[in-house]
Amino acid sequence: LGKRGGRNDFKFYTLGMNETNRTRIIIENLLHQALKKKEIYLVYQPIMELKTEKVIGAEALLRWNNPQLGQVSPDQFIPIAEETGLINQLGAWVISQACQEVVQWKAQGTPISVAVNLSPRQFRDSKLLKIITDAIAVNGITNHDLELEITEKLLLEDSPGSQGILSQLHQMNFPLSIDDFGTGYSALSYLIKFPFNRLKIDRSFITDMTHSQKAMGLVKTIIAMSHGLNLQVIAEGVETSEQLNSLKSQGCDYAQGYFFSRPLTGEEFRYYLQLNKNPPS
Ligand code: C2E
Ligand code: MG
Numbered sequence: 326l327g328k329r330g331g332r333n334d335f336k337f338y339t340l341g342m343n344e345t346n347r348t349r350i351i352i353e354n355l356l357h358q359a360l361k362k363k364e365i366y367l368v369y370q371p372i373m374e375l376k377t378e379k380v381i382g383a384e385a386l387l388r389w390n391n392p393q394l395g396q397v398s399p400d401q402f403i404p405i406a407e408e409t410g411l412i413n414q415l416g417a418w419v420i421s422q423a424c425q426e427v428v429q430w431k432a433q434g435t436p437i438s439v440a441v442n443l444s445p446r447q448f449r450d451s452k453l454l455k456i457i458t459d460a461i462a463v464n465g466i467t468n469h470d471l472e473l474e475i476t477e478k479l480l481l482e483d484s485p486g487s488q489g490i491l492s493q494l495h496q497m498n499f500p501l502s503i504d505d506f507g508t509g510y511s512a513l514s515y516l517i518k519f520p521f522n523r524l525k526i527d528r529s530f531i532t533d534m535t536h537s538q539k540a541m542g543l544v545k546t547i548i549a550m551s552h553g554l555n556l557q558v559i560a561e562g563v564e565t566s567e568q569l570n571s572l573k574s575q576g577c578d579y580a581q582g583y584f585f586s587r588p589l590t591g592e593e594f595r596y597y598l599q600l601n602k603n604p605p606s
């Protein structure tokens with residue numbers, strides 16, 4: 326590892342450290358430079374409306390391609406970014422980049438919204454609201470064009486600060502989704518306490534539903550419960566037509582997954598939108 330100029334947060338690994346810690350420190354050090362070196366980019370996965378089978382939005386997902394490490398999975402680098410606080414910088418970049426993409430989708434006549442993932446740590450940054458509203462204003466889009474996905478981890482923190490920001494975002498008409506529903510420490514009271522518009526059923530339940538009666542029952546129940554709470558439902562990780570048909574018959578509103586498309590680069594996704602463009606009516 327080389328020394329980076331002008332920064333004092335560089336970490337060295339020592340002989341006593343185990344492999345996991347060493348890998349971690351290497352990732353952390355390389356991640357510090359990743360944005361500047363343009364190793365970070367976003368991919369977009371279409372979100373389909375099941376009634377019409379039309380693309381109504383896309384989820385923006387972070388990707389990191391490092392010359393030394395290769396492609397690093399977000400499940401590996403996002404927890405590190407969260408712990409080190411780098412997620413605030415990365416997250417701001419994601420918001421800005423995603424909003425710029427919305428402008429391009431509008432310009433080519435395929436106007437859809439974008440969904441970004443927000444980490445709990447970003448809610449502890451007093452600048453979050455300004456980062457979001459600036460990105461909207463600079464790009465001339467509307468609050469409705471930017472959906473915000475958060476996981477149950479945020480709700481668990483139960484800090485008045487996060488709650489305040491969440492309700493402000495809601496009042497400003499940003500669509501709010503609860504992500505990976507069912508995997509965390511979901512207390513159902515969260516669904517009443519926090520102002521969500523959408524609930525995303527975690528992929529694990531969708532994966533199991535066509536071969537497990539219990540998983541199927543759970544998915545059905547989550548859909549009914551969501552509708553009872555006036556929440557729209559998105560199924561994550563739909564990979565087969567069996568899953569899709571079953572979700573349709575249960576009245577699920579939206580779905581995303583490899584059955585429709587893997588996450589695509591910005592350029593690929595723009596092309597995908599054009600291919601799926603509705604003929605002018
Ligand atoms: P997530 O927000 O729940 O995103 C869905 C994940 O499921 C994505 O993984 C996506 O590529 C994957 N996926 C979608 N459809 C399928 C499918 O049909 N089958 C399978 N096996 N997987 C599918 P990815 O891109 O690896 O992201 C993992 C997680 O990293 C995300 O889960 C999210 O929690 C986090 N993440 C990604 N980008 C960001 C970001 O910009 N900010 C934050 N805070 N977290 C992010
Ligand atoms: Mg998500």
Ligand code: MG
Nearest residue numbers: 504505525561
């Ligand atoms: Mg999810």
Ligand code: MG
Nearest residue numbers: 504505527528
């Ligand atoms: Mg996830």
